[in-house]
Amino acid sequence: MxxxxxxxxxxxxxxxxxxxxxxxxxxxxxxxxxxxxxxxxxxxxxxxxTPESIKSAGIEAIQQGKTKYTAASGIPQLKQAIITKLQRDQGLDYQEHNIVVSCGAKHSIFNAHMALINPGDEVIIPAPYWVSYPDQVLLAGGVPVIVNTSMASGFKISPEQLQQAVTQKSKIVILCTPSNPTGMMYSEAELRALAEVIVQNNLVVYSDEIYEKLAYGNNRHFSIAQVSDELKARTIVINGVSKAYAMTGWRIGYMAAASGIAKAVNKIQAQSTSNPVTASQWASIEALNNTEHxxxxxxxxxxxxxxxxxxxxxxxxxxxxxxxxxxxxxxxxxxxxxxxxxxxxxxxxxxxxxxxxxxxxxxxxxxxxxxxxxxxxxxxxxxxxxxxxxxxxxxxxxxxxxx
Ligand SMILES: Cc1ncc(COP(=O)(O)O)c(C=O)c1O
The missing domain is CATH 3.90.1150.10 (Aspartate Aminotransferase, domain 1)
Incomplete structure (x- = not known):
């Protein structure tokens, strides 16, 4: 035995x-x-x-025989819905070749690591962080560099702290706003200040915006990709349907990124999971287009x-x-x-x-x-x-x- x-x-x-x-x-x-x-x-x-109309869209997709493989990076109709959402909510212009739909935002982040990280590359992660960031970096052969924040700073990293964490090996910084676990959100001004350090040090940013829709009172979500074309080019916007639309089990997340990055991610996905669940993709179109209420x-x-x-x-x-x-x-x-x-x-x-x-x-x-x-x-x-x-x-x- x-x-x-x-x-x-x-x-x-x-x-x-x-x-x-x-x-x-x-x-x-x-x-x-x-x-x-x-x-x-x-x-x-x-x-x-999950809202009824989203469930119905998934059921209809199955009944209509939309049960086969799709393009590995997602169906064009969902990519269009994502493009419309990013334009409507953030004023960001993307095309289909910038979008990769994956099996949840967790998978989108993992794919990004696999496409970008070489052994020893450093990824700057402000703490408190979402539990999966450091371990996913390790899985990809990278080195997580944790930068501690405090309650006094509202659990936010300052431009000075970011600069101090940068070394010759730094490649990526991960920002999460609104944050899991603290719920804090970076303001536009704070993101603009961080963006300067990011550009000066030639970093790529992952902007994890999965909680974007869940902002309270006068708080308004701002994506660091909105800072400038320069920032948009070096930002991987991560989002998905899990949290805002109560769709955690449907497993749909996505990224919007420079076409070279999206292309590399697409190759990784095509050789690992292939497309995310077909019916979930169709249901996600309904979520993004029609469930704001x-x-x-x-x-x-x-x-x-x-x-x-x-x-x-x-x-x-x-x-x-x-x-x-x-x-x-x-x-x-x-x-x-x-x-x-x-x-x-x-x-x-x-x-x-x-x-x-x-x-x-x-x-x-x-x-x-x-x-x-x-x-x-x-x-x-x-x-x-x-x-x-x-x-x-x-x-x-x-x-x-x-x-
Ligand atoms: C900050 C953050 N990012 C990404 C995810 C992944 O979400 P999903 O893979 O369900 O889209 C989660 C889920 O807990 C999260 O809290």
């Missing part, structure tokens, strides 16, 4: 960690399946159902929950939480509780904080360490107001019992 030897597994696979968000989510699901009353704030997806309804609900959750968190002595501009996450500091003790042991770090909170109170949150920010936790407010009310109340009571 064949015995798997550890050396069979590649160095590449060994180097990456599994996703802490998925791990906590899986544990919470398992506890729910065991009949426990788990309040889950760990999910990275809308709790709303539903998006606004979902965004209004998220805004209400954000206001409530952040106020409730800040009402707990010892918790400090900035008001997020967008996305659907709160990212409070739990620093003042580290070193204290709960029933199942000492809270040494954000991971043990979240583990004890889940085990003792059935409340699922995600440790900041997964996002490169120890001393914080992430709570998703993509859950009902009733759950938010109960969860934050229960968490507040639990924190009072720590010794």
């Amino acid at each position: 064949y015995q798997l030897q550890p050396e069979v597994i590649s160095d590449r696979a060994t180097a990456v960690g599994d996703s802490i968000t998925l791990r906590i989510g899986a544990l919470a699901k398992q506890m729910k399946a065991e009949g426990k009353d788990v309040l889950s704030f760990s999910q990275g997806e809308p709790d709303f159902d 539903q998006v606004q309804t979902m965004t209004a609900a998220f805004a209400q929950r954000r206001d409530f959750m952040v106020a409730a968190l800040n009402g707990i002595p010892g918790i400090e939480c900035l008001m997020p501009d967008g996305a659907f996450y709160a990212f409070p500091s739990i620093q003042s509780f580290l070193g204290k003790r709960s029933a199942s042991g000492k809270l040494l770090d954000s991971a043990s904080f979240c583990k004890n909170l889940l085990q003792e109170q059935n409340i699922a949150t995600v440790p900041g360490s997964g996002f490169g920010a120890e001393g914080f936790i992430r709570l998703s407010y993509s859950t009902s107001m009733a759950e938010i009310e109960e969860g934050i109340e229960r968490m507040g009571q639990w924190l009072k019992t720590l010794t």
Whole structure:
């Protein structure tokens, strides 16, 4: 009988960690399946159902026999819908040869790495970052260079910090606005200032705009590609339908990039996954063209929950939480509780904080360490107001019992 030897597994696979968000989510699901009353704030997806007209478009596509391979980079009709969206929302002009549709924005980012990164190339990643950025860079043979930000700077990287992180090997910087996990958004002025450093150092930017539609109050999304033609040429705009249209399971993301980059990405995709699911592509056209109203309804609900959750968190002595501009996450500091003790042991770090909170109170949150920010936790407010009310109340009571 064949015995798997550890050396069979590649160095590449060994180097990456599994996703802490998925791990906590899986544990919470398992506890729910065991009949426990788990309040889950760990999910990275809308709790709303996919709007009906989008589902119908997918079903119709299947019924019409649109069930075969398409061009690897996506159907022209979806590329046109993406081009129209980027023109309408950002005033950015692209053509079909600039667009590659992939199996989610996660896949778009991975493809970009595979197309751009040579061994040893450095990728600058401001922290707190989305969990997959550093591991994907490692998978592609690159070197993630993490730049820490703080609550005081609103979790944003400054032009000076970016400049300091640049070396001879720097190739890419990844920006995410609105941000997962902090919800912060860069203003136009902040992006213009960062753009100067990007041009001076000849960097490529990935602009992850997957939460673009989920911006609250007076916050308006601005893409760094809008700064100038120079910036547009060196920006890979990443977006998709998962978050804004409650379509996480349909797996459609896309990039808009210089044609040379899109061409290289297309080759990679053609040799790996081929096209993303055909029916999902047709459904995504409906999402991009005709569901602005539903998006606004979902965004209004998220805004209400954000206001409530952040106020409730800040009402707990010892918790400090900035008001997020967008996305659907709160990212409070739990620093003042580290070193204290709960029933199942000492809270040494954000991971043990979240583990004890889940085990003792059935409340699922995600440790900041997964996002490169120890001393914080992430709570998703993509859950009902009733759950938010109960969860934050229960968490507040639990924190009072720590010794
Ligand atoms: C910042 C960010 N980028 C990209 C993605 C990937 O989204 P998808 O692959 O579902 O399109 C996510 C999902 O959690 C995210 O939070």
